[in-house]
Amino acid sequence: MRSKLVILLVLLTACLTAQEVRKDTLLDKNQAIELVLSKNFDIEVSENNLEIADNNQGILNSGYLPTLSTSFGYDFSLQDRLAEVEGREPIDQNDLETRSYRASLDLNYTVFDGLGRLYNYKSLKEQYDLSGLEVRETIENTLIQMFTVYYEVARIYENVQILEQTMEISNERVKRSNYQFQFGQNSKLVVLNAEVDAANDSINLINARQNLENTRRDLMLILNIEFEKEFKVDTLVNFIPELLIAQYIEKAEENNVSVLKIERNLTISDYDIKISRSGYFPQIDLFGSYGWNRNISPESPFFPGSTQTLEGLSAGVSLSWNLFDGGQTAVRVQNAKVGYKTQEVLKDQIKFQVKRDISNAFNNYKNRLYIFELQEQNVITNKNNFDRSKEQFSIGQITSIEFRQAQINLINAQTSRNLAKYDAKIAELQLLQLTGQLLNIDF
Known part of the structure; x- marks a missing residue:
């Protein structure tokens, strides 16, 4: 019974091995980068924040443009009047209507505000640049995350290919052992050993294929896509010359995104000091207005009803100076200076x-x-050792156990090489990120 189950498992794995992974869909590195840049949620959120910062740095948010406002009004009253004049009969007037119409157009412009507006405008420019660096940082982190999973898919895919080749060899070994047993050239124990090894190889292959599918789904989650068909990834890995890596390291302080961000924050803190100091200075404003008014009044005991219409232009200049605000401006300046010192400390720490x-x-x-x-x-x-062992095993110079050991050694060497290859590539990408060159290379 046990022997039949082993044979069934071997045949099942042989059928699976015969079905090649569909190769009509290749997800290469450039396609993966395009997908993650266009569909990743974190990148999309950071780009929206950059758009907000772009709006904030525009002229419409600078305070340099004048303000123009208009107002309209209408008043109505209905009253009864009783006028009593000495020596005359009282005059009783009912339903006296009074109407008033008004409209104005007002223009205001700040000529000088202690340069606070200027430094605030410059600060908004720096905040936009800072948001751009945050987008870049998000893209770099997402690319590292994506390539970590991408290369894991590649590693497991290559391992599956190794196990498929191993499975073919193990199946051939089972057939050979059965033939030899039938002709009396070996014992039943040799056949059972071959079947057990083939069963173990089939289990390893099934687990590897399942792991490959799971890792593919992890990659699709990062890319925010769905593939209807199985896909493979590019397993070719190229490394950057060490001399070029050394050049990147020399210029790392100029390109590292964390250093660039803290430098932007330091500049913004300097502008905060200057903005706070603007409270010490006066403010000069220009204003102009066009007004129109019409009043319709009822008659009185002494005057007839009248309608008055007024319209005209007015303009002026105003100067306001807060000579003492209870020390609030001084506190803001002091706090801004402390904030600047904090950014200096953070800059040294980050470097x-x-x-x-x-x-x-x-x-x-x-x-x-x-x-x-x-x-x-x-x-x-190990490949040379396995090839030689295979030749010796075919002519009966070594046992099946010795042949199996050479096969296991080759499998371990190949899978270890795959792991080392992709570990080295991920380490290279992490180094490129720290030197600020991750987005400047060809993957």
């Missing part, structure tokens, strides 16, 4: 952190690249 992170990332990248090179050589060695 030290970036320098440390780059050193760690560079050493990590070199170690992982070296490990990858060693693993490549290890694969060559």
Whole structure:
């Protein structure tokens, strides 16, 4: 019974191996980048914030344009009047209507406000640049996240190919063992060992394929897309020359997004001080107005009813100076100076952190690249050993256990090489992000 189950599992895996992964859909790196830039939620939110910052830095939000307003009004009253004059009969007037119409057009412009408006405008420009850096930071983090999953898909896909080849060899070994057993060239134990190894290989292959599907779904989640068909990814990995990496590291302080952000914040804090100081200065405003008024009055005991219409222009200049505001301006200036000092401290801290992170990332990248090179050589060695073992096994010079060990050694070497390759590439991308060059390279 146990032997039948093993054979059934082997045949099932053989059928799965025969069905090649559909290769009509290739998601290469450039396509993945385009998708994540256009569909990722975090990037979309950061771009919306950038649009708001762009609106804020415009001339319409600067305070440099004049204001123009208009107003209209209408008043109506209905009254009864009793006029009593000495020596005369009282005069009783009922339903006396009074109407009043008015309209005005007012223009105001601030000529001088202590330069607060100027520095606020410059501050808004810096805030826009800061928002642009935040968008860049979000894009960089998203690309690192995407490529981490993308290369994980590539790694598992290559492992599946290795296990498929292993499965073919194991199936061939089962057939060979059965033939040899039928002709009395080996024992039943050799057949059972081959079947057990093939069953283990089939289980590993099934698990790897399931892991591949799960990781594909993780990638689709980051890209915010759905594929109706299975897809494969680009497994080709190219590394940047170390000399060019060294040049990137030399200019890291000029390009690192965290350093650039803190420099923008430092400039904004400097403008905050100047904006606060504008409260010490007077404000000069120009104003102009056009007005129209019409009053319709009822007759009185002594005067007939009348209608008066007034219209005309008026203009002027005003100067206002808050000589003492209870110390509020002084407090704002002091707080702005403290905020500037805080940004200076943060700038020094971030520079030290970036320098440390780059050193760690560079050493990590070199170690992982070296490990990858060693693993490549290890694969060559194990491949030669396996080929020789296969020849010796076919002529009966080594046992099936020795052949299986050579096969396992080759599998481990190949999967370790795949892991080392993609680990080194992710380490390189993380280093490029720290040096500010992640968006300036060809993937």
